[in-house]
Amino acid sequence: MSKIHHRVRSRARGKRLGATVAVAVSTLALLVLTGCGAEAVPGAVPSSGTPTPGGTLVVAVSDDAGCIDPQQVASNNTIYTTRQLVDSLTDQDPETGKIVPWLAEKWEVSPDSRSFTFHLRTDATFSDGTPVNAEAVKANFDAIDGLGANGTLALGYVSGYAGTKVVDDHTVTITFKQPNVQFLQATSTFTLGLLSVATTQQSAADRCSSVIGSGPFVLDSYTRNSSIVISKRKGYDWGSSLWKHTGEAYLDQVEYRIVPESGVRTGSLQSGQVDVIGSIGPQDEAAITASGASLAARANPGLVFGLYVNNARPIVKDPAVREAISAAINRADIATTTFPSQTKAATSVLASTTLHYASQENNLGFDASRAAQLLDEAGWLPGSDGIRVKDGQRLHLVALWSDNAATNKPTLELIQQQLRAAGVELELKLPTAGERTELLQSGNFDFSWSNITRVDPDILRSSFSTLLANSYRVPKTELDDLLTRQASETDETKRAELVAQAQELIVANHYAIPVVELTTVLGVGPKVHDLAFEASSRIQLYDTWKSA
């Protein structure tokens, strides 16, 4: 190339460099400048006062279950909607756990807990005009069996179902083949919420698209993974005896928007684009409260978040190892670091809001030196990289988890960190859905990180009884007997005693290592009032109202 060409090229190159740098620097500057400085504007103090009817509440949730049938859905985010569409036979007081009237004004339970008779109120109707009567109740319960694998939850509540008898127009008796103590509590759930007869006659798949209930709200539209709109039921006047007012709900409409991005949900609440958000992380709290919104929280009853042990695996079969791992976990640290501020460390395998919860605090303390001592005594000695070794084998354990909650990942990483300090190497494995099923069945895992939300402690039996699926391969002990007996014990006091003993056995033997209670935390905008939680910590919007 000629010299002139060279010079032209190098000048061109120089200019090009300048241009590139200019662009890069200004982009960077823009990012950094807008990165600093901008603060959230503090909001106005929320007004209180008399409820005003009217308005649309906008709720942003992180995902959609893909189905709007309350009897088929177990996912919290969709339950926020389905709870408003149906009424239940009974309701449960979130404070006391007492079962109170709703669609059923009164009821009788046979001494052997196999037969339940409900006397329905006479004025309730479904939104298609048909009456909520004994025939409707029968149609609902008879249809549960046909839900197949989609209705796992409902089927669990009515296991041993023998049939429903229509005694008269507003009286119905439901019977079971064996005692079913938890059934009365189950009738207060949305899972056994009543749907119109026409709905019960549809296929499970069709029910997922649209349902007709008798609830204070009616389904307007359901666009999967996008939005759900429900509107006030005209003429509604058969609410739960727990609710604060009578007649129609206050809100005209509720719109649920599916927003998977947590940062986007928070930002939208701050800027007033939505009124309520779910799935809040601790990092969002300051921003939410700074913008004038508030946090509403309630611990979810049921099995807490924890490391559920596969008790048949070689390393964790040793109770000393399980105890050491439990002692090496600093639960308080976890609750304050990766969870929203109202979250509590677990004090039993059941959450504190569960019926018949009994504290096992003594067995769930943090004691790093005791953990070290136990592992030393069990023959696990620290290796060169800090991880303990015994007979040439590293103390390496695998924990399965799923990405359905944003808190899971940082929590498990923190547990990893804490266990590493004790010399335990915890490998986190996020399986695909298919892999997970296979692993659970084959037992190729040491821990499973999960939780289950249920008000009734019978969930202990579903999870730990060797007579059922026994995914955790719990050994046969007197625990089985306790769990079976509590399922048929009709005396509440005696049942509480049995459930307490079961919790003690599980925790003291470390068949499961509870860590923290799942707490539902919602961000609530300043214009929203009286957002209520029902007994399983899902929202109840009947008494909720919006100020202008």
Place this chain on the structure above:
Amino acid sequence: MTLATRIRSGARFAVRRPTLVIAVLVVAAVVVAAFGPWVFSTADPLTGVPAQKLQPPSPAHLFGTDELGRDLWTRVVHGAALSLKATLIAVCVAFVFGGAIGMLAGFLGGWVDDVVMRVVDVLLSIPGLLLSLALVTALGYGTVEVAVAVGITSIAGFARVTRSEVLRVRTAVYVEASAATGARWYQVLLWHVLPNAAGPGIVLATLEFGSAILAVSSLSFLGYGAQPPEPEWGALIASGRNYLATAWWLTTLPGLVIVALVLSTNRISRAIDRRGELA
């Protein structure tokens, strides 16, 4: 040439091409970080002090801290090894398999060529990310799985380029000459066609680095990559997005690192793409 002359001409070369020098430095830094992260940071990427969580960038923490109080700069540095590994696997898979397919198709011609290029067309007709999503579902989650999925998606491009080069070279005189002297077809292929047809493939490989990095980080952003607590860059941004409203540095800074690396590999690729001459 004396050493001094060489150094001087090298310096002249460098000064005339400042963007290339920066690009090489960036890539070199990433390679160093991949093999010897302690050069850039002595902190532990896996241990944090929870009380120091979510702090903005400062002299003590260049990139700030994350949700568990871990130093983000350290995690980014340690993530270089993962990204480099994934990218290398992806490009190698694409280069080796794509190159082999293209070479066979171009060299053998006839119905083999037709069939093979049909298959390549099919691969091209399925949008890249979609194909890699389907592959990830089949292979499972993880850095290696994602890398292989991305690599397979890029096979088509390599096949086409290699094939067209082979077609060009196949008719060259030296190939005919070697065939005339009695060399077997595979000897001709290996000793003559391959070295001469490889050029554009190598250029494409350097170009593929950039897009492989982007594809791998996209898949890991969607959640199919490394398991926690591995600080893969896409995963860092993915967990950072939960804190977008309050901790912008968790998404912005790792992203800038990705951008810098992709820009650099593209710049280097442009430089090499002058039939061996450096621009």
Place this chain on the structure above:
Amino acid sequence: MTAVDVRTAIVEQPWEDEQREPGLHDEHPGVEPVPGRASRPWVRYVVRRVLQAVGVLVAAYTVSFFVLYRLPGDPVTILAGGGTGEQLDVDPAKLAELKAEYGFDQPVWLQYLTRLGAAVQGDFGRSVQTGEPVTAVLLRSLPSTLQLSTAALLVSVIGGAALAVVATWTRNRWLRDVLLALPPLAVSLPTFWIGLVLVDLLSFRLRLFPAMGDGTVATLVLPVLTLAIPGGAVVAQLLAKSLLRTLDEPYIDIARAKGLTRGRIHLAHALRNAALPAFTATGMMVGNLFAGSVVVETVFGRNGVGRVTQQAVTLQDIPVVQGVVALGALVFVTVNLVVDLVYPLLDPRIVTAAKD
């Protein structure tokens, strides 16, 4: 125009020595000599291209079927678990019932043939997660993605073209350098990162646009911008390169000699001819938009095909994933077919033989 060629085009600066200029017509599949417009060869050509397209579609379906089939567990068992990560006790009999209903208990080849036969008639089965017919799922989510893609395509083309035109017209060296430095930068930005940064800057801090949603035009702004940045870069680079080459052509000199204004030459003559090669990249751009929609729809909470895909992949909802793959291939093949058929009509100069 292959993906390869376009990426190469991005990285090169247009005014550098053009030693290895990939002949834009050379590798273009399926373009045959069209002497005059004789109808018999033309009809044959069209039929051949259409048949090719159909063949590619069937092959794409086959590839996706076998890729997805190699799975560990099966989706029905997952479905029964409630999809929430919580563990529930499932009755094996019910499970077997569901499996039979979805056809997972048959041998592989039988499933494939049955599914293919149905697919040809437009039936892609039912989603394992919701029981809805797959076609319904896709049709429902298509409008949102179509809105997004069309708007993004328009903005990319207009924005990219504007940048290329201004950059090649301006006599200000510095401005040209800055403008032409933008596309290589834009192409190096991860799509998800652009989206998040835009949400942070324009929605949370400056409060200009909504961060999520489907309904209004305002909700389209940020997602479209996110997709249009890399998309526009591709257009800008291709067009700038093509424009510079066109401006060197002899007929431009003639036009100048004839006394036409610089603006008229640039827009009416150079641009029109330079646009044609860029036109061939449309198929690839549409494919990229489709891929980008997976990420963008997640970040912005839009209900489109991309999000449906991501969820289907996570839940291993095979029928839906196959439907999406078929859709993606269909779109890509159709766009390319249209381009292949229209291009010879626009540019009668094509004489290069097909390399296929």
